[in-house]
Amino acid sequence: MTIELAELDHPAVEAPTPPDEESNRKRWWALGAALAVWVVVGTVLSGRNTQDLPNAELTGFQTWLTDLYGNLQDAKFNGDWFIKPAVWIGDSLDWIVTTLQHLFVSDPDRPLQVAQFGWAGVVALVVLIAYALSGARIAVLSLAVLLAIGYAGYWEAGIDTLIVTGVAVVICVLIGIPTAIWMSRSSAASAAITPVLDAMQTMPAFAYLAPLALLFGIGNSGAVVVTLIYALPPLVRITAHALGTVSPTTVEATASLGSTENQQTRKVRLPMSKRTIIVGLNQTIMAALSMATIAAFIAGPGLGQPIVRALNILNVGVAFVAGACVVLLAIMLDRATERAGIRAELAARSGGNENVRRIVLGVLGVAAVIALYLSHSQLRWSVFPESDFGAQVARRVNDWTDAFTGAVGDFTAWVNDTATTYLLNNLEDLLANSPWWLVAAAILTVAALLGGAGKGSFQRVVTGVALCSLAVLAAGYYAGSVPDINWVPYWTGVVVLLAVGGYLGAGEAFLPTAVCLTLIFGVGLWNDSMVTLSMTLFATLVVMIFGVTIGTWMGRSHRVDAAVRPFLDFLQTMPALVYLIPALALFPPGKFLAIAAAVLYASPVAIKIAADGIRSVSPTTVEAAQAIGSNRWQMISKVQLPMSKGSMVLAANQGLLFVLSMVVIGALVGGGSLGYLVISGFSQGQLYGKGLAAAIAITALGIMLDRITVHTAARYGRAETA
Amino acid sequence: MTAMVDDAGAVASTNGQSALTVNSLWKVFGPRADKIVGSPEADLSRAELLAKTGCTAAVRDVSFDVAPGEVFVVMGLSGSGKSTLVRCLTRLIEPTAGQITIDGEEVVGMSDTRLRELRRHHVSMVFQHFGLLPHRKVIDNVGYGLEVRGESKTDRRARAQEMVDLVGLSGNENAYPDQLSGGMQQRVGLARALAVNPSVLLFDEPFSALDPLIRRDMQNEVIRLHHEVGKTMVFITHDLAEALKLGDRILIMRDGALVQMGTPAEVVATPADDYVRDFVSEVPRSHVLTLAWVMRPPRPDEALTGPEMTPDTIVRDAARRVIDAADPVKVVDNGELLGVVDQDDILRVIVAEETPS
Numbered sequence A: 001m002t003i004e005l006a007e008l009d010h011p012a013v014e015a016p017t018p019p020d021e022e023s024n025r026k027r028w029w030a031l032g033a034a035l036a037v038w039v040v041v042g043t044v045l046s047g048r049n050t051q052d053l054p055n056a057e058l059t060g061f062q063t064w065l066t067d068l069y070g071n072l073q074d075a076k077f078n079g080d081w082f083i084k085p086a087v088w089i090g091d092s093l094d095w096i097v098t099t100l101q102h103l104f105v106s107d108p109d110r111p112l113q114v115a116q117f118g119w120a121g122v123v124a125l126v127v128l129i130a131y132a133l134s135g136a137r138i139a140v141l142s143l144a145v146l147l148a149i150g151y152a153g154y155w156e157a158g159i160d161t162l163i164v165t166g167v168a169v170v171i172c173v174l175i176g177i178p179t180a181i182w183m184s185r186s187s188a189a190s191a192a193i194t195p196v197l198d199a200m201q202t203m204p205a206f207a208y209l210a211p212l213a214l215l216f217g218i219g220n221s222g223a224v225v226v227t228l229i230y231a232l233p234p235l236v237r238i239t240a241h242a243l244g245t246v247s248p249t250t251v252e253a254t255a256s257l258g259s260t261e262n263q264q265t266r267k268v269r270l271p272m273s274k275r276t277i278i279v280g281l282n283q284t285i286m287a288a289l290s291m292a293t294i295a296a297f298i299a300g301p302g303l304g305q306p307i308v309r310a311l312n313i314l315n316v317g318v319a320f321v322a323g324a325c326v327v328l329l330a331i332m333l334d335r336a337t338e339r340a341g342i343r344a345e346l347a348a349r350s351g352g353n354e355n356v357r358r359i360v361l362g363v364l365g366v367a368a369v370i371a372l373y374l375s376h377s378q379l380r381w382s383v384f385p386e387s388d389f390g391a392q393v394a395r396r397v398n399d400w401t402d403a404f405t406g407a408v409g410d411f412t413a414w415v416n417d418t419a420t421t422y423l424l425n426n427l428e429d430l431l432a433n434s435p436w437w438l439v440a441a442a443i444l445t446v447a448a449l450l451g452g453a454g455k456g457s458f459q460r461v462v463t464g465v466a467l468c469s470l471a472v473l474a475a476g477y478y479a480g481s482v483p484d485i486n487w488v489p490y491w492t493g494v495v496v497l498l499a500v501g502g503y504l505g506a507g508e509a510f511l512p513t514a515v516c517l518t519l520i521f522g523v524g525l526w527n528d529s530m531v532t533l534s535m536t537l538f539a540t541l542v543v544m545i546f547g548v549t550i551g552t553w554m555g556r557s558h559r560v561d562a563a564v565r566p567f568l569d570f571l572q573t574m575p576a577l578v579y580l581i582p583a584l585a586l587f588p589p590g591k592f593l594a595i596a597a598a599v600l601y602a603s604p605v606a607i608k609i610a611a612d613g614i615r616s617v618s619p620t621t622v623e624a625a626q627a628i629g630s631n632r633w634q635m636i637s638k639v640q641l642p643m644s645k646g647s648m649v650l651a652a653n654q655g656l657l658f659v660l661s662m663v664v665i666g667a668l669v670g671g672g673s674l675g676y677l678v679i680s681g682f683s684q685g686q687l688y689g690k691g692l693a694a695a696i697a698i699t700a701l702g703i704m705l706d707r708i709t710v711h712t713a714a715r716y717g718r719a720e721t722a
Numbered sequence B: 001m002t003a004m005v006d007d008a009g010a011v012a013s014t015n016g017q018s019a020l021t022v023n024s025l026w027k028v029f030g031p032r033a034d035k036i037v038g039s040p041e042a043d044l045s046r047a048e049l050l051a052k053t054g055c056t057a058a059v060r061d062v063s064f065d066v067a068p069g070e071v072f073v074v075m076g077l078s079g080s081g082k083s084t085l086v087r088c089l090t091r092l093i094e095p096t097a098g099q100i101t102i103d104g105e106e107v108v109g110m111s112d113t114r115l116r117e118l119r120r121h122h123v124s125m126v127f128q129h130f131g132l133l134p135h136r137k138v139i140d141n142v143g144y145g146l147e148v149r150g151e152s153k154t155d156r157r158a159r160a161q162e163m164v165d166l167v168g169l170s171g172n173e174n175a176y177p178d179q180l181s182g183g184m185q186q187r188v189g190l191a192r193a194l195a196v197n198p199s200v201l202l203f204d205e206p207f208s209a210l211d212p213l214i215r216r217d218m219q220n221e222v223i224r225l226h227h228e229v230g231k232t233m234v235f236i237t238h239d240l241a242e243a244l245k246l247g248d249r250i251l252i253m254r255d256g257a258l259v260q261m262g263t264p265a266e267v268v269a270t271p272a273d274d275y276v277r278d279f280v281s282e283v284p285r286s287h288v289l290t291l292a293w294v295m296r297p298p299r300p301d302e303a304l305t306g307p308e309m310t311p312d313t314i315v316r317d318a319a320r321r322v323i324d325a326a327d328p329v330k331v332v333d334n335g336e337l338l339g340v341v342d343q344d345d346i347l348r349v350i351v352a353e354e355t356p357s
């Protein structure tokens, strides 16, 4: 049950009239020229002003962040008033999770203590709930999934993950639905909240961890908070959208009968949007599960822990078994909400088999009570039977992987080496080994040329870009000539740049890009960010090759679409962390492995958007082109691809954001750069500030890439695909 | 429908009060719309106003009275402001200026609570696209108005069932809207509007989404209901045949302004301008005009020995007898001779329709 939310994601960007061909051509020439200058100057000045910062070193700002962390810990300890709300929230969440753990999982801190209700009770309860909400088939599915997880040896971790996910989702609903109602009623609220949701969704998952753990602590509380914040936006967004687009005639008709606002919400808008709200809930649940596993990095309980541990020691087999458990949970939750959505509609209407249902519910209810009782009183029903099934599978998978690597290892190593030496390293050289001011100027030029039409004429835009580049250049040289970062000329350069760019109206993406670059530079992680950026760009390139080819293939044939789409849907239900596992089976640890995982992770969404773009090219146009006698290749290259340019850019937009979020997680398997800093920030107290700075840099990268591509897409006009 | 009007008209004249009064109503959409009314800009044409200020004057200075029990039809081309006008009546759209009185109560400036009371008890509306709640059964759709005003479940079920029977949907009360045809859905809309027992019913092109046969059924249904429940109705349509069939009086709008208001016969016989003339040119005049519009003073040489008829007899109904009679027919009201009609007068009306103009 995955739907494309690209439409919802950036509702604020309107499609302007498509730019004229002439100005487009000029833009591309200018872009080419800028890239040429970049390559030449970058090669000449390679290695200078790269702002490289050794791993163990901290800038002043980063040290300040580390101190801030220490101060906050002290403040918590002293019970200072400003930290009290966060402490209170953290404690309450921790209490909720711990209580549930006491009830259903044995206390992780005291392994000998048995839970109030053991596995039999939990299984019976889950089956009962699944049957009540989603029907018989889902009940059987849940039973199978839970038993499989237990059998694989991850009973407690699995239930922990369910608890964290469940608590976060319940809070999401409690916060999200009222917020969505408020947004649908007040355009001011909507205008205020939408950008916050935008930012939340642009932020890569990894960037949430450090700042939130800082406030709410690590472990249960931090895990729930990061999970709920990560999972909240889809629910709010989709619900607000659904509430706001309920048939206006019905709203008017019920208003004409004298409904109050509250009656409208309760009796008209909410029931009429039920189906869509459940779709939003589904997305929120899937996001929550994905984040709940990632929360293992801040000591969150559950299946994320064994996965992270196994990945750390490159044990594919163990990671596979634990990952499979997460995927099983994902399938269970996905299907259950999907069915619940359909049932919600059917249930009201069918009077027929309600009796059967009631009887089955009764039986299951009694069974659940008995099972709960047994699992409370007898060890056999309380502690999941030991089994070495999971270990066996892990061993088997490791054997297969070894055999596989032995067979194709040379090939994958060749792919790895070739791509790394010929493509990745060059790209990295260009971005990370050129002087920072050159790269900044180049990125700004790209942003100005691609992202947005700008208020001024083309000439004014180019002049503006040139001026700004000069400003950066000057500031850069000056700053570079002083060993430590010299803040005064730096900020002067930034201010001049923003003023000139703003004055000339260099296009909508220019200012956000400038701000993001400023942030990246300011937190002192320029070099690492550029390495991450080069990995992101490289992976996105591959994603787009898949997106355009497979997307075109799918978009042109309903049969191909029908065959491929379920597979993509399945890939999209997999929690993010799981993607690292197959990549680890194929490639040696390193940047390329992270890139491979990112490509896997980001391709489904990009392919889908591309396919929808191709599909939505007006059939009349396609027919007309056919009538003129275009052959298949001409049809693709002259009609379908050019007409879905907007969608392709949007596919790139989603591709970039997904890739970025995965590339940083890939640090776990040797991806290095920003992600590595985030992880080492958790493990080494004195590096905490650097990790936090890395989180800021990741977010800034995300926002920058998002803004540039969104405005590029807007310039091409999504009109053709809307 | 004329018979109805006679009763209702009598009621109206006895207490001398109208069910609905609208006085110089304005609705301007756009930025700073409230500044337009009363300023020189208000005299501009709609297009000029839009070009100059970016505002659309959807309703411009419209006034009329509707008598209790009357069926008052508002018509005009698409975009002439009919829907806006009817929505202003219960402030589903907030009027920019003017007064509206329903059942003696001033609507503009009413508090939200009072306004809700008005909507819950006095005025209800039927919509072109039905506006039913897809998640509720027919019976609960019909009972919605009763539910929001807080009536108990048994009361509203009973009342809703009555209404379902009244509109001829018995047996469908447990169906969901998407299981019904368009015509049946609109019957649900009608029943829902009637359920709150309002004194005024508003219809916004209720039948334009239906196919012609169903539309005729539904028009007859409205006529029947009007006979049975005798409500005041304001009926929006852009279909002249419908207007003539249902309306006691017709108001014609163009670009938001009132162009002509009168009985069907008045409108057909003396169109106020080319716009109205265009509108009515397609109408079979003999079906609308009454003898009052075709009679003339008797010529001295004419024998006044023919049969007598009342002035409100429709030409079509009188034609047979006038043509058969040897002498001109006398048009007599309360024993007073108003004029005469002979074969030529009748034929002129009928033949004029057949020659393309």
Ligand SMILES: Nc1ncnc2c1ncn2[C@@H]1O[C@H](COP(=O)(O)OP(=O)(O)OP(=O)(O)O)[C@@H](O)[C@H]1O
Pocket: B029, B030, B056, B057, B058, B076, B077, B078, B079, B080, B081, B082, B083, B084, B085, B238
């Ligand atoms: N919310 C609005 N904002 C701006 N202009 C509006 C709005 N609603 C209606 N209008 C304009 O007011 C004018 C009258 O619209 P209205 O819907 O009342 O016409 P109508 O006579 O009902 O037409 P139709 O027969 O098509 O239903 C139109 O020009 C329309 O564009």
Ligand SMILES: [Mg+2]
Pocket: B082, B083, B084, B205
């Ligand atoms: Mg209308």
